Amino acid sequence: MRKTWPVESESQLPIKYQAVEDGIGTGNLSEAFRRLYYHLYTNSKASRAERIIEDLSLLLLLKLAVEANGGAQTISRYRNGSGRANELLIPLLRRTYPGLVDANQRFSIGDEALRNALRDLDAINLSTAPAHVLGEAFQALMGPRLRGDKGQFFTPRSLVKAMVEIVAPQPKESMLDPACGTGGFLMETHAYQMRYGKPEGRLVGIDKDHDLFRLSSALLQLTTRGRGKVLNCNSLDLGQWGEISGEGNDSLFDVILTNPPFGARIGLSDTRLLQDFALGHQWVLKEGMTEWNQTGALLSTQDPQILFLELCVRKLKLGGRLGIVLPEGIFGNKGDAYIWDWLRGQGKVFALLDCPRTTFQPGTDTKTNVLFFEKGTPGKARLPHVKDSVRIAVALHCGHDRRGRTNLSNGTPHPDDFSEAAKAFNDSKSGDTYWRTVKLRVGDYMVPRYYAEEKPVTVQEAELTCQAKTATLGELVATNVLAISKGHEVGSDAYGTGEVPFVRTSDISNFEISTDPTKSVAQEIYEQFAAQQVLKPGDVLIVVDGRYRIGSTAMLTETNYRCVVQSHLKIISVLRPDVLDPFELLFALNLPSVRLRIRDLVFVQSTLGTLGKRLWELRIPILHGDGPWRERIDRFRNVLRERDRQLSDLKAISGTDYEL
Numbered sequence: 001m002r003k004t005w006p007v008e009s010e011s012q013l014p015i016k017y018q019a020v021e022d023g024i025g026t027g028n029l030s031e032a033f034r035r036l037y038y039h040l041y042t043n044s045k046a047s048r049a050e051r052i053i054e055d056l057s058l059l060l061l062l063k064l065a066v067e068a069n070g071g072a073q074t075i076s077r078y079r080n081g082s083g084r085a086n087e088l089l090i091p092l093l094r095r096t097y098p099g100l101v102d103a104n105q106r107f108s109i110g111d112e113a114l115r116n117a118l119r120d121l122d123a124i125n126l127s128t129a130p131a132h133v134l135g136e137a138f139q140a141l142m143g144p145r146l147r148g149d150k151g152q153f154f155t156p157r158s159l160v161k162a163m164v165e166i167v168a169p170q171p172k173e174s175m176l177d178p179a180c181g182t183g184g185f186l187m188e189t190h191a192y193q194m195r196y197g198k199p200e201g202r203l204v205g206i207d208k209d210h211d212l213f214r215l216s217s218a219l220l221q222l223t224t225r226g227r228g229k230v231l232n233c234n235s236l237d238l239g240q241w242g243e244i245s246g247e248g249n250d251s252l253f254d255v256i257l258t259n260p261p262f263g264a265r266i267g268l269s270d271t272r273l274l275q276d277f278a279l280g281h282q283w284v285l286k287e288g289m290t291e292w293n294q295t296g297a298l299l300s301t302q303d304p305q306i307l308f309l310e311l312c313v314r315k316l317k318l319g320g321r322l323g324i325v326l327p328e329g330i331f332g333n334k335g336d337a338y339i340w341d342w343l344r345g346q347g348k349v350f351a352l353l354d355c356p357r358t359t360f361q362p363g364t365d366t367k368t369n370v371l372f373f374e375k376g377t378p379g380k381a382r383l384p385h386v387k388d389s390v391r392i393a394v395a396l397h398c399g400h401d402r403r404g405r406t407n408l409s410n411g412t413p414h415p416d417d418f419s420e421a422a423k424a425f426n427d428s429k430s431g432d433t434y435w436r437t438v439k440l441r442v443g444d445y446m447v448p449r450y451y452a453e454e455k456p457v458t459v460q461e462a463e464l465t466c467q468a469k470t471a472t473l474g475e476l477v478a479t480n481v482l483a484i485s486k487g488h489e490v491g492s493d494a495y496g497t498g499e500v501p502f503v504r505t506s507d508i509s510n511f512e513i514s515t516d517p518t519k520s521v522a523q524e525i526y527e528q529f530a531a532q533q534v535l536k537p538g539d540v541l542i543v544v545d546g547r548y549r550i551g552s553t554a555m556l557t558e559t560n561y562r563c564v565v566q567s568h569l570k571i572i573s574v575l576r577p578d579v580l581d582p583f584e585l586l587f588a589l590n591l592p593s594v595r596l597r598i599r600d601l602v603f604v605q606s607t608l609g610t611l612g613k614r615l616w617e618l619r620i621p622i623l624h625g626d627g628p629w630r631e632r633i634d635r636f637r638n639v640l641r642e643r644d645r646q647l648s649d650l651k652a653i654s655g656t657d658y659e660l
Contacts, residue, residue, distance in 0.1 A: 037056055039113070040052050040117060052108075058093065061093060061100070065093060067126060081115070089114075097218060097221075100218065154363070159398065161418070162422035166323060166422055166425045167323045168192075170254075173254035174202040174204075174253045175257065176202075176255070177257055178235035178258055181212050182219065183205055183223075185257040186203055186205045189203065190203060203227055203229065204230075204231070216230050235311060252316060252317040252320065253317065255321055256315060256322045258324050260304060260308035260325075262326070262327045262368075267302060268303075268307060269301040278342060279306050279339060281297060281298055281299065282298070283341075305326055305327060320375045321372065325369075325370055326369060329604070330446075333603075343373065344388070349388060349390055350390065352369060352370070353370040353393050354448035356395055357402075358401060358402045361400075361404065393421045394448060396415075397414060398414075398417070399413070420434060450603075455593040455597050455600075456593065456596075461592060465621040465628075471620065473620070474616030481574070482573065483573045484615070484616070485533065485570070485571045487503075494522065501520050501563040502515070502521050503515060503541065504566045505543045508543055509554075512640075512647075530564075533564065535556055535561050535563065535565065536556070536561055537561050538582035539574075540571075541565060542570050544611040550598070555640065557644045559644060559651075583637040584624055587629075591620075594618070597619070601614040601617060
């Protein structure tokens with residue numbers, strides 16, 4: 001768990017070090033780096049976080065340099081008060097890491113603060129720490145600076161390992177990460193190749209952030225004994241690729257693994273760069289046609305992750321494999337179908353891995369998935385009706401919670417589906433546990449979990465529903481058993497203007513509606529929407545848009561049906577209670593397998609999810625009449641009715657609420 005330390009007390013906190021089985025505890029080293037940062041912040045002349053981070057990265061390089069190549073006497077002399085950092089330490093860094101520290105590099109932090117920081121670093125032996133631990137610790141420190149404006153979010157090691165194992169880079173194969181950060185994919189690839197022979201292929205990373213370039217270069221040098229190479233340039237500027245040795249096929253790679261920066265807020269608008277990419281142009285779907293066509297017109301801006309996808313495909317050799325982390329919006333937005341049309345013309349998507357929303361938390365709430373691709377003959381025609389066989393897996397757990405905690409409250413580790421899925425990918429015996437082969441068509445959704453239709457059912461649920469028929473909500477609408485309508489927005493100016501509840505997503509919990517009186521609206525506003533919503537007791541509300549409450553349900557009763565429903569909810573009205581009554585519907589919508597299927601049908605754009613028309617695809621059991629479910633549903637009905645009666649009594653007793 002990341003803590004926010006009070007700045008005033010940071011300089012007084014001692015740095016602790018603890019050894020664990022694989023070297024250094026990530027949490028302890030992260031905490032040490034964080035405390036060191038705040039020590040520098042409160043005791044130095046530098047005020048900008050970027051400058052302090054830059055100096056801290058230099059300090060870590062210095063520590064690595066001394067441990068790996070000597071120079072302890074110089075450090076000792078400086079720590080004891082002799083000389084200045086820019087006269088003693090910078091030359092030492094330049095000798096150890098030529099190309100990483102230029103002649104104009106200077107520490108911005110005062111000498112006294114630097115001396116104290118070096119004394120604190122004595123407690124840590126960086127050269128014996130596993131590289132991934134160093135990378136993760138530095139990432140924990142870099143995260144807050146990078147979050148948002150640069151769209152860089154570091155990939156959890158469990159996902160890095162899984163992607164490497166699925167792509168399986170062989171010892172002789174070359175590998176590239178064009179947005180390498182601290183070098184996690186590079187170092188994990190090297191470790192994987194070492195297990196299967198002597199690595200011979202090139203190992204190249206690129207990052208335009210100079211601090212990350214400097215750190216990943218040092219870590220890669222330490223880990224691979226000089227095999228790996230990191231460049232400090234903009235990968236999307238194709239004119240800068242001359243720095244990578246080789247011409248023609250020699251400049252291409254067997255394997256590319258990456259997690260590129262993503263986000264619309266950092267879209268690329270430089271026409272000089274956009275014109276070099278097919279996906280930097282506008283694409284059109286002509287009327288009556290099924291294939292997208294590239295036009296000569298450039299887009300005004302393009303998200304960087306889309307350009308990185310094209311870059312990676314272009315830098316692969318024929319038969320080369322790509323593993324890339326992408327925001328889910330690309331997989332679920334039909335307006336992005338041109339991307340998949342272009343991609344299918346370059347080769348084959350051979351696997352899709354659905355990542356839980358917690359994967360990149362607490363850094364970002366953006367939902368991501370992983371695309372695995374094999375390059376074929378560029379430009380090969382693909383018929384739109386030809387189905388692609390793709391292996392999909394859905395990870396529900398990623399080894400940590402949304403706050404970054406890796407242990408449950410009882411001390412046991414958080415489940416990690418990434419590692420299990422990676423093990424199963426090439427295991428014929430256990431592969432079906434995590435992976436299934438599905439057929440995708442051009443123009444279809446590409447969200448992996450959308451195709452995971454067969455949901456696990458508990459023994460209890462199976463016994464309860466074994467005799468029930470099933471139907472989708474769309475089928476029930478088509479046969480006039482149900483009607484589904486939408487809510488509306490009243491505008492914030494209407495809040496607090498009356499006593500009619502305005503039911504929002506946050507008001508739906510435990511099958512009931514608990515409205516906020518400060519959001520209630522006036523009678524005339526209610527009358528404006530009443531004719532459109534036509535609410536009545538027994539109508540079921542379901543959240544279909546938002547962040548975390550999608551799928552939550554509640555039933556309107558005689559005591560609360562006079563309200564206005566927000567647009568983020570759908571209103572499901574039962575038209576044929578002789579086929580399915582409201583309580584049976586509400587019960588079915590909350591069965592574990594149905595709730596899990598609702599999760600599959602929710603697509604996330606950035607951080608906001610939506611069910612959209614996919615709600616009509618939701619299949620539920622019809623639990624009507626006699627059956628194993630009868631007693632449970634009758635009890636469910638009686639509990640809800642009694643609770644509504646008691647809540648009504650309590651409201652009458654409590655009287656009027658007064659706002660402070």
